[in-house]
Amino acid sequence: MNKFSWYEAKSVEDALEQVNSTLSDELYEPTQKASVFKSGGIDVFDWVKEGLLKPQKIINIRNIPGLDQISYDRKEGLHIGSNVTLAEIASNPEIKSQYLALHQAVNHAATPQLRNVSTLGGNIAQRNRCWYFRSADHDCFRKGGDRCFARHSETGENENHAILDNGTCVSVHASSIATALMAFNASVVIANAEGKQKTVQMDDFFVSAGEDIAMENILQAKEIITEIILPPPSKNTKSAYIKQVARESYDWSLADVAVVMEVSGNTCKSASIVLGAAAPVPYRSVEAQQAIESKTINSDNATAAAKAAMTKARPLSKNDYKVPLFVSTIKQTILEIA
Ligand SMILES: Cc1cc2nc3c(=O)[nH]c(=O)nc-3n(C[C@H](O)[C@H](O)[C@H](O)COP(=O)(O)OP(=O)(O)OC[C@H]3O[C@@H](n4cnc5c(N)ncnc54)[C@H](O)[C@@H]3O)c2cc1C
Structure with a gap:
């Protein structure tokens, strides 16, 4: 060191x-x-x-004082300071009752010990998961090198890697909590050295590998996340989150899905569907959203939406299992809402 x-x-x-x-x-x-x-x-x-x-x-x-607060108001929504720990989010009763998918995502992230230390700002700004990217011995594209070790059809260990938007880099975004935050249309408040603040939609906070392979988000060197804001839910908002892992005790996500819906009875009025561990950034599935909107929430329609989400999937040599895994997880998460 x-x-x-x-x-x-x-x-x-x-x-x-x-x-x-x-x-x-x-x-x-x-x-x-x-x-x-x-x-x-x-x-x-x-x-x-x-x-x-x-x-x-x-x-x-x-x-830093003041960055460790959680506040909820029916009109203002939920404000979470960037230094709030995952454990504090997991135990907050208003988050559990109003933003269930976020509560579920945080409770399934890492371990209790890690949740006691990890902060929300650090969680969404952590770097991507790929054992080659995170190894000093592998000079991959994302580190300015000349190749992608994971993509190699014979030697590439790519079981956990991206199946969507993976043309440039096949690493996956590390934050399974961002999956839920994005589904709730959260925004990120960022302070800069000139004393100014900007508020950016979560969808615009992350940077795809195709746009800039060196960055996973828009944060500049002299910028700090100060809080994450979730809009207030209506009384017809329902949400659910499911994460699939290899080990039951705790593990990084193989596939995780967050669904936030406006419902009328058993009909989906609007849907926000985000996939984690599918792409180098949290992936909003517009195809799945369109397939379920204005439809009854039942098994057939949930299956159709789940399959629509995978139409652009391009699995690598060792991770085609992720396609049926996502299909069943998306379906199951949608049906949780019903
Ligand atoms: C074994 C293990 C399992 C895990 N499993 C999961 C999981 O399942 N799901 C999941 O989502 N996470 C998981 N994590 C991630 C973990 O929970 C932490 O959230 C993460 O490692 C970073 O949080 P941190 O507060 O320690 O950030 P730090 O390590 O302090 O910072 C991470 C990055 O964010 C930047 N940063 C931190 N705060 C700010 C800020 N306010 N403004 C701007 N930049 C900032 C830092 O400069 C750094 O680049 C796991 C971690 C481990 C080690």
Whole structure:
């Protein structure tokens, strides 16, 4: 591990001032980051220990006052500070009653110990999952290298990888919580060094590999997520979330699905359907949404929507099992609503 200095940020402005602007060109090179924000530190220290991230300075934003609040109001919706831990979200009664799919997603993420430390801001900004991308021995496309090791039809270990939007990079987004947040049409509030704030829809927060393979989201070096906002649900909003894993105790997602619907009786008025571990970013399935909207929520229509979601799937050599897995999980999640 390289030597680094530690800075204890007192405020968002203070943290942003600590970012070394003269090295801004290097900030997206995972091996040469001049400074890095650390919240829970779970992902940051994985990268540092692996030797993939060699920061000169770690800026601890975990103890900045005011970023650890949850508030819910029927008109304003749900505001979750970026330093709120996953454990605090999991135990919040209003989130369980008003935003069930988010409650379910958080409760199925990582382990109780990790949820006690991990923060929501760090969770959505963590880097993608691919063992080659996360190995110092493999210089893949996403790290500026000249190949994708996972894609190779014989030697590529691609069981857990992307089946949608995987033309450029086949890693999957790490956050299974973002699947639920995006389904609720959440937005991300970002503060910058000029003292300004912007609010970005979750759909626009993530950056597809085709747009920029070096980034998974729009965050710039001198930007900090301060909160995540979920719009208020109506009394006809229903939601559900299901995550499929290889090990029952805890595991990264093989396929996870969040569905948020406006219903009238047993009819779907509008649907928001997002897939996790399907693509390099959380994947909104417009095909599934269109297939179920204005339809009765029953087994046949749920199956049709689930199959529609997979029409663009392009599995790799070892992960075609994900297509039927997603079909059954999407169907099951839609039927949970009914
Ligand atoms: C074994 C294991 C299993 C896991 N399983 C799951 C799972 O099933 N589902 C899931 O969703 N997650 C899972 N995780 C992820 C974990 O729960 C954490 O959410 C994640 O590792 C990062 O959270 P953190 O607060 O520690 O972020 P950090 O490690 O502190 O930061 C992560 C990244 O976000 C940046 N960052 C942090 N906060 C901010 C901010 N406010 N503004 C801007 N940038 C910021 C950091 O600079 C860094 O780049 C798992 C982790 C492990 C180790």
